[in-house]
Amino acid sequence: MKMLKDKIAAEGIVLSDEILKVDSFLNHQIDPVLMYQIGKEFAKRFQEEPITKIVTIESSGIAPAVMAGLVLGVPVIFARKRQSLTLNENLLTATVYSFTKHTESTIAISGSYLNQEDHVLIIDDFLANGEAANGLAGIINQSEASLAGIGIVIEKSFQQGRKKLEEQGIKVESLARVNSLTNGIVDFLN
Numbered sequence: 001m002k003m004l005k006d007k008i009a010a011e012g013i014v015l016s017d018e019i020l021k022v023d024s025f026l027n028h029q030i031d032p033v034l035m036y037q038i039g040k041e042f043a044k045r046f047q048e049e050p051i052t053k054i055v056t057i058e059s060s061g062i063a064p065a066v067m068a069g070l071v072l073g074v075p076v077i078f079a080r081k082r083q084s085l086t087l088n089e090n091l092l093t094a095t096v097y098s099f100t101k102h103t104e105s106t107i108a109i110s111g112s113y114l115n116q117e118d119h120v121l122i123i124d125d126f127l128a129n130g131e132a133a134n135g136l137a138g139i140i141n142q143s144e145a146s147l148a149g150i151g152i153v154i155e156k157s158f159q160q161g162r163k164k165l166e167e168q169g170i171k172v173e174s175l176a177r178v179n180s181l182t183n184g185i186v187d188f189l190n
């Protein structure tokens with residue numbers, strides 16, 4: 001997606017060979033105009049699928065997921081990473097390991113909002129090792145809903161996420177695929 005790649009090229013900061021900082025439009029400050037275009041692009045890429053719900057994970061997945069939900073006219077559910085005072089019944093959970101933080105956490109969604117009639121699109125901001133996406137796919141499996149696929153804003157193609165998800169037969173659509181971040185330069189795959 002050209003608009004996104006141009007934005008990454010203009011404002012992305014390469015922090016190391018593995019980490020790309022995009023706080024100016026995705027992870028801290030949010031660019032709503034870009035997010036709306038991202039929502040439209042996800043809707044287009046999954047137009048063959050009869051999607052009924054979008055599932056994402058707090059916090060940075062929420063903005064692109066809500067925009068895709070707006071375009072598709074379907075509700076958006078975000079998995080919580082911390083315990084919530086009100087989210088305490090009928091929980092579907094998965095354990096997610098973060099390679100960047102070296103920590104394990106439990107993510108949770110209420111089973112009240114997903115059932116076997118649902119056809120779900122997962123959306124997230126980054127795909128690195130695929131741990132978060134894998135956890136979300138596991139939760140959707142528990143709910144007996146079906147999975148349309150996974151939409152990713154920025155994929156780090158030099159990490160294992162896409163491979164792990166595709167090996168399970170999951171369709172992955174990434175709007176920007178980063179081939180490498182070496183020498184401080186963002187090199188795109190597509």
Ligand code: G4P
Nearest residue numbers: 018019020058059060098099100126127128129130131132
């Ligand atoms: P994984 O889920 O694909 O395995 O990723 P990993 O554990 O490595 O990443 C943990 C967190 O770091 C996730 O966000 C993920 O989106 C983010 N992340 C991974 N690689 C990058 C990167 O190169 N740049 C940026 N900006 N983020 C990256 P999180 O901690 O859950 O944050 P948030 O969603 O609350 O903002």
